[in-house]
Amino acid sequence: xxxxxxxxxxxxxxxxxxxxxxxxxxxxxxxxxxxxxxxxxxxxxxxxxxxxxxxxxxxxxxxxxxxxxxxxxxxxxxxxxxxxxxxxxxxxxxxxxxxxxxxxxxxxxxxxxxxxxxxxxxxxxxxxxxxxxxxxxxxxxxxxxxxxxxxxxxxxxxxxxxxxxxxxxxxxxxxxxxxxxxxxxxxxxxxxxxxxxxxxxxxxxxxxxxxxxxxxxxxxxxxxxxxxxxxxxxxxxxxxxxxxxxxxxxxxxxxxxxxxxxxxxxxxxxxxxxxxxxxxxxxxxxxxxxxxxxxxxxxxxxxxxxxxxxxxxxxxxxxxxxxxxxxxxxxx
Ligand code: BDR
Ligand code: CA
Numbered sequence: 001x002x003x004x005x006x007x008x009x010x011x012x013x014x015x016x017x018x019x020x021x022x023x024x025x026x027x028x029x030x031x032x033x034x035x036x037x038x039x040x041x042x043x044x045x046x047x048x049x050x051x052x053x054x055x056x057x058x059x060x061x062x063x064x065x066x067x068x069x070x071x072x073x074x075x076x077x078x079x080x081x082x083x084x085x086x087x088x089x090x091x092x093x094x095x096x097x098x099x100x101x102x103x104x105x106x107x108x109x110x111x112x113x114x115x116x117x118x119x120x121x122x123x124x125x126x127x128x129x130x131x132x133x134x135x136x137x138x139x140x141x142x143x144x145x146x147x148x149x150x151x152x153x154x155x156x157x158x159x160x161x162x163x164x165x166x167x168x169x170x171x172x173x174x175x176x177x178x179x180x181x182x183x184x185x186x187x188x189x190x191x192x193x194x195x196x197x198x199x200x201x202x203x204x205x206x207x208x209x210x211x212x213x214x215x216x217x218x219x220x221x222x223x224x225x226x227x228x229x230x231x232x233x234x235x236x237x238x239x240x241x242x243x244x245x246x247x248x249x250x251x252x253x254x255x256x257x258x259x260x261x262x263x264x265x266x267x268x269x270x271x272x273x274x275x276x277x278x279x280x281x282x283x284x285x286x287x288x289x290x291x292x293x294x295x296x297x298x299x300x301x302x303x304x305x306x307x308x309x310x311x312x313x314x315x316x317x318x319x320x321x322x323x324x325x326x327x328x329x330x331x332x
Contacts, residue, residue, distance in 0.1 A: 001028070002134075003027070003028060003029060003030035004028060004029050004030065004137055004268060004269075005029075005030045005032050005132055005134050005135075005136050005137070006023060006029050006030065006031055006032065006136065006137045006138070006139055006268060007031075007032055007033045007034070007035065007125055007128060007136055007137075007138050007139065008020060008023050008031060008033075008034050008035070008139045008140075008141065008265070009034075009035045009036075009037060009067070009121070009125075009138065009139070009140040009141065009142060009146050009147060010034065010035070010036060010037070010046070010050060010140075010141045010142050010261065011036060011037050011038065011039030011040045011041070011046040011102075011141070011142030011143070012036075012040070012046055012049040012050050012053060012102060012103060013039070013040040013041075013046065013049070013098050013102055013103070013141070013142070013261065014097070014098055014103060014105070014236050014237070014239065014240035014243075014259075015141070015167075015240070015258075015259045015260045015261035015262055016040070016046075016049075016050075016141050016142065016261045017049070017053050017103060017232075017233070017236055018233065018236075018237070018259050018261065018262040018324065019139070019141045019167075019261035019262050019264065019265045020034065020050070020053050020054065020057070020059075021053075021057055021229060021233055021324075021327050021328055021331060022262055022265040022266060022269065022323065022324065022327045023139065023265045024054065024057060024059040024062060024327075024331070025057065025059075025229070025327040025328070025330040025331050026265075026269045026323075026327055027330075028268075028269045028270070029265075029268065029269060031059070031062050032062075032128045032132065032136065033062070033063050033064075033065060033124055033125065033128050034050055034054065034062055034063070034064045034065075035064070035065050035066075035067050035121035035124060035125060035146055036050050036064065036065075036066050036067055036121065036142075037067045037068050037121070037142045037143055037145050037146045038068060038069050038070060038071075038076075038079065038142075038143070038145075039079055039142035039143045039182070039183065039186055040079070040096075040098050040102050040142070040182075041079075041098065041101075041102035042069065043066060043067070043068070043069035044069075045101065045102045046102055046142070047064070047066045047116060049101070049102050049103045050064055051064055051112055051114045051115070051116070052103070052108040052112055053103075053232075054114060055108075055112050055113070055114040056108060056109075056228065056229070056232055056332070057228075057229040057232070057331040057332055058229070058331055058332025059331075060113075060114050063117045063124070064114070064115075064116050064117065065116060065117050065119060065120060065121040065123075065124035065125075066116045066120060066121060067120060067121030067122065067145065067146040068121070068122075068145040068146055068149065070145075071143060071145055071186055071187035071189070071190065072145055072148060072149070072187060072189045072190050072193075073187075073188075073189045074186070074187065074188075074189075078186055078187075079143075079182075079186050082182070082185065082186070083095070083096040086247070090249065090250065091249065092246065092247040092248065092249060093243065093246045093247055096243070096247050097240065097243045097244045097247045097248070098240075098243065099239070099243055103236065104239055104243065105235055105236050105238065105239020105240065105242075105243075106232055106235045106236050106239065121146045122146055122149045122150050122153055122154075125138075125146070125147075125150050126150060126153070126154045126157055129154070129157040129160040129161065130157060130160070132160070134162075135160055135161060135162035136160060136161060136162060137161075137162045137163055137164075137165060137268055138161055138163075138164045138165070138166075139164075139165050139166070139264050139265055139268060140164065140166045140167070140168070140183075140194075140264075141166070141167045141183075141260075141261035141264055141265075142183055143183050143184075143186040143187040143190060143191075144166070144168065144183070144184075144187055144190040144191050144193075144194045145187045145190045147164065147190070147194050148187070148189070148190035148191075148193035148194050149190075151193055151194065151197050151199075152193065158197065158198070158199060161199050162200075163199065163200040163201070163202065164194065164199050164200070164201045164202070165201075165202045165204070165264045165265070165267055165268045166183075166194075166201065166202070166203060166204065166264055167183065167204045167205075167209065167260050167261045167263060167264040168181055168183040168184045168191065168203065168204075168205060168295070169181050169183075169184050169191075169203050169205035169206075169282070169295030169297075169311075170205040170206035170207060170295060171205055171206075171207045171280075171295065171297040171299055171311050171313070172207055172297075172299065173205070173206035173207045173210055175206055175248070175251075179285070179291050179294030179295060179296065180291070180293065180294060181205055181206055181293070181295065184284065184293040184294070184295055185292060185293035185294075186293070187293070188284060188285065188286045188292050188293035189286055191284045191293060191295075192284040192286050195282055195283070195284050195295075195308060195309065196284075196308070198308075200310075201308065201309045201310065202264075202267060202277070202309070202310045202312060203282065203295070203309050203310065203311050203312065204260070204263040204264045204267060204312050205295060205311065205312075206260075207311070207312070207313045207314075208263055208274075208312035208313060208314065208315060209258045209259075209260040209263050210258050211313065211314045211315060211317075212258060212259065212263060212315050212317055212320050213253070213256035213257060213258055213317075214237060214241075214256065214257055214258075214259055214321060214324070215255055215256045215257075216255065218237070218321045218324065218325070219234050219237050219238055219241075220234075221321070221325050222234045222237070222324065222325050222328050222329075225325070225328060225329040227328075227329060227331060227332060228331075228332055229328050229329075229330075229331025229332055230325075230328040230329055230331070233324070233328045233331075234328075237257075237259070240257060240259070241255075241256075241257035244257050244258070245257060259324075262320075262324065263312070263315060263320075266315070266320055266323055267312065267315070269323065270319070270323070272316075273315050273316050273319055273320055273323070274312050274314075274315055274316075275314045275315060275316050276312070276313040276314035277310050277311060277312040277313060277314075278299070278310070278311055278313070279307035279309070279310050279311075280297050280298055280299055280301070280307055280308075280309055280310075280311050281297075281298040281301070281303060281305040281306060281307055281308060281309075282295050282296065282297050282298070282308060282309040282311065283295075283296045283298075284296070297309075297311055299311075
């Protein structure tokens with residue numbers, strides 16, 4: 001079977017880390033490029049994290065290009081402001097789910113020979129699309145800023161995109177604000193551009209990602225493999241469970257935790273992992289007082305508008321965790 005060529009656009013982040021491990025170590029995927037975008041942390045930090053993860057897991061051959069350091073329209077500190085606001089309104093821990101570094105809970109070696117390539121993310125993505133014989137699947141796991149600019153700057157290359165499998169949005173799962181999910185909230189205008197692009201989209205929003213909750217058993221299984229990738233993954237999963245559950249206390253999770261971004265990769269590796277999904281019309285709110293970036297899903301099909309997004313609701317937990325373990329074990 002031919003490998004599926006993909007580009008992962010990310011803002012690591014613990015769950016982005018898991019997404020990268022799945023993408024780089026699944027025999028089904030051929031990762032042509034990793035790009036970074038500011039979101040969970042500044043562009044500088046998330047790019048450093050991406051380089052550290054790829055080097056540590058033995059994926060030095062995959063080029064990394066740095067992308068946008070702010071949303072298309074919103075303030076540069078939009079994400080930091082959102083995290084600070086959350087802390088003001090609840091007793092969540094400092095620095096949010098990913099900590100000060102964006103990957104709290106694991107210390108990477110200080111020296112990393114892996115560097116970003118000279119050209120920026122949008123240009124690098126365009127180059128991959130132009131040069132690839134096969135169409136490319138995009139897997140964005142951060143705000144959609146880079147992908148939206150790619151669509152706007154290179155409309156002639158849209159037809160070279162097979163599909164977009166993204167982590168973002170929510171349909172019926174209420175998180176901080178109704179309809180709010182971090183990635184779509186951080187860059188609503190970019191989200192709108194992507195969702196209106198006509199490119200086939202599969203959306204792994206909170207409905208899907210909170211249906212896949214790992215626990216200590218999964219961490220122990222991964223840790224039982226003695227390679228350094230499995231060690232790193234298990235330490236970061238442990239740290240993320242603590243940070244996530246103490247940041248979003250009202251969700252009431254204690255011994256289980258989602259691993260959002262990994263869902264968007266897992267579904268490309270093995271579409272049969274999706275056990276429930278529906279084609280829906282999804283609009284993006286960009287002018288609201290309360291619901292900026294909301295993915296407004298017409299889940300009862302009341303408006304009768306064209307279905308632009310496959311919204312995933314549920315995934316096969318057991319096989320998902322098998323995949324996390326297998327890909328971690330295949331790493332360096
Ligand atoms: C998304 O926000 C980030 O914190 C995670 O990395 C994930 O991409 C979940 O809402
Ligand atoms: Ca992310």
